[in-house]
Each structure stands twice: as C-alpha cells, then as structure tokens.
Amino acid sequence: MHDSSSAEKEKPFRLVKFFTFASLGVIFIGTMVLALLNTHWARTMQIKKSEDYALLLVENLNHQVFMQFIIPVALKFGKIQLRNPEQFERMDKIVRSTLHSFNVEMVNIYDMNHIISYSFDPEKVGRKNIGGAGYEKAVAGQPFSKLIQRGNFWQLFFGFPERSRIITFAPLRAEKPLSRISGPVLGVVEITQDLSDDYKAIFRFQIRVILTCTGVMGFLLLALIYVVKKGEGIIHQRNLERIKLKEQLEQARRLSAIGEMVAGISHEIRNPLGIIRSSAELLKKKMAHSEPENTIPDIIVEESTRLNHIITDFLDFARPKSPNLVPCRVEKILGKNLDFLAPQINDQGYEIHTRNREPLPEIMADADMLYQAFLNIFINAMQAMPGGGRIDVVMEAGNRDVAISFNDQGSGIPQEIADKLWDPFFTTKDSGTGLGLGIVKNIIESHRGAVEIINRTGKGARVSVRLPVEKEEQSQGA
Ligand SMILES: Nc1ncnc2c1ncn2[C@@H]1O[C@H](COP(=O)(O)OP(=O)(O)O)[C@@H](O)[C@H]1O
Numbered sequence: 470m471h472d473s474s475s476a477e478k479e480k481p482f483r484l485v486k487f488f489t490f491a492s493l494g495v496i497f498i499g500t501m502v503l504a505l506l507n508t509h510w511a512r513t514m515q516i517k518k519s520e521d522y523a524l525l526l527v528e529n530l531n532h533q534v535f536m537q538f539i540i541p542v543a544l545k546f547g548k549i550q551l552r553n554p555e556q557f558e559r560m561d562k563i564v565r566s567t568l569h570s571f572n573v574e575m576v577n578i579y580d581m582n583h584i585i586s587y588s589f590d591p592e593k594v595g596r597k598n599i600g601g602a603g604y605e606k607a608v609a610g611q612p613f614s615k616l617i618q619r620g621n622f623w624q625l626f627f628g629f630p631e632r633s634r635i636i637t638f639a640p641l642r643a644e645k646p647l648s649r650i651s652g653p654v655l656g657v658v659e660i661t662q663d664l665s666d667d668y669k670a671i672f673r674f675q676i677r678v679i680l681t682c683t684g685v686m687g688f689l690l691l692a693l694i695y696v697v698k699k700g701e702g703i704i705h706q707r708n709l710e711r712i713k714l715k716e717q718l719e720q721a722r723r724l725s726a727i728g729e730m731v732a733g734i735s736h737e738i739r740n741p742l743g744i745i746r747s748s749a750e751l752l753k754k755k756m757a758h759s760e761p762e763n764t765i766p767d768i769i770v771e772e773s774t775r776l777n778h779i780i781t782d783f784l785d786f787a788r789p790k791s792p793n794l795v796p797c798r799v800e801k802i803l804g805k806n807l808d809f810l811a812p813q814i815n816d817q818g819y820e821i822h823t824r825n826r827e828p829l830p831e832i833m834a835d836a837d838m839l840y841q842a843f844l845n846i847f848i849n850a851m852q853a854m855p856g857g858g859r860i861d862v863v864m865e866a867g868n869r870d871v872a873i874s875f876n877d878q879g880s881g882i883p884q885e886i887a888d889k890l891w892d893p894f895f896t897t898k899d900s901g902t903g904l905g906l907g908i909v910k911n912i913i914e915s916h917r918g919a920v921e922i923i924n925r926t927g928k929g930a931r932v933s934v935r936l937p938v939e940k941e942e943q944s945q946g947a
Pocket residue numbers: 845849850853877879880881882890895896897898900901902903904905906907929930
C-alpha cells in the first residue's frame with residue numbers, strides 16, 4: 470500500500486523532472502547548433518568580405534597599373550614586355566605599393582595566353598596554364614574566388630585548418646577615361662589572401678561560445694539537480710508523513726472503538742467490584758474473632774484492589790483526560806511518587822535517588838497526570854529489577870523545557886520489542902496490562918512533551934521525559 474501510493478505521488482514529479490532535463494538537453498543542443506551555424510555564417514561572411522575586398526583591390530590595382538604602367542610604358546618603350554627587367558621592376562613597384570599593407574600573400578598577373586607575365590614570386594614568371602578554371606572565368610570577364618584550406622583531417626573536420634587562403638581571379642581591363650574600368654580584358658589578376666588568422670580568430674570565438682554555453686548549461690544543470698533532489702526529498706518526506714498520519718489515524722480509530730467498549734465495561738465492573746471489596750473487608754472484621762487465621766477475605770480484598778487498578782489503567786488509557794495546566798514543580802510531584810512508593814522501596818530493596826544539576830523552573834502542567842505518568846515509569850523500572858536495585862532520576866533545566874530521565878539497572882529492552890513497547894496491550898509480563906507506557910505517552914504528549922525509552926550503556930533502561938515550561942505560545946498560529 471505504502472509503495473504504490475508513494476510511487477503514484479512521485480510519478481508527476483518524475484515527468485516534470487524528465488521534461489526539465491529533456492528541455493535543458495534540447496536547449497543545450499540548440500545552442501550548440503546555433504553556435505556552429507553562427508561560426509559557419511561568420512566564415513561565409515568572412516569569405517564574401519575577402520572576395521569583395523579582393524575585387525576592390527583588383528580594381529584599384531587595375532587603375533594603378535593602367536595609369537602608371539601601361540600608358541607610360543607604352544609611351545616610353547612602345548611595347549609592353551615584362552621580360553624586360555626595367556619594365557618588370559616598374560610593375561613590381563606599382564603592384565607592391567598598391568597592395569602594400571593589404572595582407573596579400575601572392576599576386577600573379579596572366580596575359581591573354583594564360584602565361585604568367587608578372588608575379589610576386591619572380592620564379593613563376595613565364596609559367597603557362599596554371600590558373601585553371603579561375604583563369605578561364607576571369608578571362609571571360611567573370612571574377613572568381615575559391616577557398617583553399619590545408620591541415621590534417623581533424624583540423625579540417627572541426628573547421629580550424631592550419632592554413633586558409635582565398636584566391637581570387639579577376640579580369641584586368643583597359644580603362645576608359647570616363648567610365649573607369651570597362652574596356653576589353655587585357656589579362657587576369659590572381660590575388661591570394663591569407664585568411665588563416667581570421668579563421669583561427671573565428672575558431673577561438675566559437676570555442677569561447679561553446680565553453681560559455683557549456684559552462685552556463687552545466688551550472689543550470691547543477692542548479693536543477695539540486696532543486697530536483699530537494700523536491701524529491703520534500704516529496705519523500707511528505708509521503709512518509711502522510712503514511713505516518715494515516716497509520717496514526719487508523720490506530721486512533723481502532724483504539725477509540727476498543728476504548729469505548731472497554732471503558733463502558735470497566736465502568737460497569739467498577740461498582741460491583743467496590744461492593745465486593747467492601748463486603749470482603751466487612752467479612753474480615755467479622756471473622757477476626759471467629760476465624761482469625763482465615764486469609765480468604767484478605768485475598769479477596771487484595772485481588773479486587775488489583776483488579777481495580779487494572780480497570781483504572783483501562784479507563785485512563787481509553788478516556789485520556791485533557792490536562793488542567795497550572796504552575797507546578799516536578800520535584801514536588803516526584804516527591805509524592807516517592808512517598809507513595811516508600812513502603813515498597815523499603816521492603817523490596819529499592820533505592821531511588823533524585824538529583825538535579827540546577828533548580829528546575831516551574832512548569833505548566835497537570836500535577837495529577839504527571840504523577841500518574843511517573844508512577845507508571847517507576848513501576849516498570851521496579852518490575853524490571855525484581856530483586857531490588859537502584860533507580861536514578863536526573864532532572865535538568867533546558868532552554869524552554871525540563872528533562873527528567875529515569876535510569877534503572879534492570880533487564881533493559883531487547884532489540885526486537887523496542888518498536889512495540891508503546892503499543893497498547895503490549896506486555897512481556899504475565900500480569901501486565903501493556904497499558905502503562907501508553908498512558909505515559911498520552912499524558913506526556915497531552916502536555917506537548919516527548920518521551921522515549923532507550924537502553925543504558927551499562928545495564929538497564931532509561932526513560933527520558935521532556936516537558937515544556939510554558940503554555941503553548943500565543944504567537945504560534947497553527
Ligand atoms: N524500565 C524498563 N525496563 C525494561 N523493560 C521495560 C521497562 N519499561 C517497560 N518495559 C517493557 O515495556 C513493556 C510495556 O510496558 P507497559 O506499557 O508499562 O506495560 P506493562 O508494564 O503492563 O507490561 C513491558 O512489558 C516491558 O517489557
């Protein structure tokens with residue numbers, strides 16, 4: 470019963486938990502994908518930008534070459550021939566000064582026959598047909614760019630190649646004075662830009678985004694786990710409380726039914742019992758002269774007294790009173806207990822020592838009820854030491870309560886009955902009612918106190934009672 474109902478209670482929470490974690494996972498994956506897409510866009514933009522940039526450079530170069538090289542050289546030499554060192558140097562100067570500080574790695578200029586006529590690298594001059602498709606497109610008037618990445622498999626896989634370059638082919642055109650570059654194609658410029666640093670910067674940025682995202686998600690996850698753990702704890706606690714409450718309720722219901730019946734019967738028995746007892750006493754007096762040795766009347770008196778005690782126990786248990794709280798002193802109540810027990814203490818070899826470390830404050834309690842509770846505890850202790858023994862009563866004043874412990878040197882409590890002691894009618898004694906501790910518990914709890922019974926380390930048991938000093942505080946609403 471307990472498992473299934475608690476599982477049912479926890480089920481909706483498990484769903485919440487599942488959805489929370491799942492959504493966290495989805496958010497995390499989403500963020501990762503977004504981060505990756507973002508870097509992808511950043512790269513695409515970077516390439517596009519580099520391409521535009523290269524075209525702008527080419528346009529500028531085109532202008533410079535046309536104005537500062539082709540026209541003056543044609544005028545001076547009559548013919549453009551870059552194999553001529555003077556012309557090459559002039560060209561080199563123009564190209565380098567134009568592209569100076571523009572992060573350009575390599576420039577090749579092809580003529581219309583796909584032969585390199587100028588290059589940053591003089592070795593390349595004169596090489597044929599190495600421009601590929603880019604050259605073909607540019608010579609037809611169409612600029613063309615391609616990205617070249619180099620690195621090992623993993624570097625390429627994760628998008629941080631060792632080296633990234635963008636190569637742009639663009640037509641070199643004759644320039645008309647008014648409409649700028651629009652004349653016939655004269656050749657092709659190939660510009661190589663190194664993007665490695667940009668790529669690495671983007672990669673670093675990506676790593677940072679992912680790390681931040683992972684960090685934030687990790688933190689959220691931890692927070693969530695904490696919240697979930699706490700929630701589970703609370704739910705578990707609630708379930709336990711609910712189960713306990715239910716058990717208590719069932720117990721109370723059962724007991725009240727038994728109690729009503731027992732109380733009714735006990736009450737009915739009490740009157741005839743009283744008559745039996747007083748009759749026996751009368752009989753005893755009458756027989757004192759004729760049959761002084763006859764002990765039957767004594768036995769009747771004794772047993773009816775015992776029966777009366779048992780009935781009183783039943784009634785006390787079945788119809789617990791509510792305490793009439795007045796200021797009283799625990800020492801005084803215990804004193805009364807000792808006075809009452811004095812004959813037994815002396816006859817049967819018991820010693821009862823009371824001690825308090827500090828004077829106890831007055832407490833709000835019902836002295837008669839506490840007397841009854843302490844008496845039950847004393848009787849149990851004495852019954853646990855049939856041959857006599859010592860009982861130590863220790864009193865201490867706490868912050869808002871007083872603690873009284875009764876320490877005996879009896880048999881102690883076997884482990885297997887520890888839970889059952891408080892059950893009504895549980896007894897290990899032949900003539901016990903099993904109601905003593907139940908009454909104690911009722912009385913102490915009706916005073917908003919607590920009672921427990923444990924084994925002492927040496928020998929015997931300790932019953933600890935804790936009672937509040939004050940009445941229930943006004944400030945406590947519930
Ligand atoms: N001081 C004690 N030492 C050992 N056992 C104890 C002590 N007090 C109570 N018990 C155990 O708890 C049981 C229940 O006690 P109680 O409710 O007073 O009923 P009863 O005394 O009629 O048996 C006793 O039968 C006994 O086994």
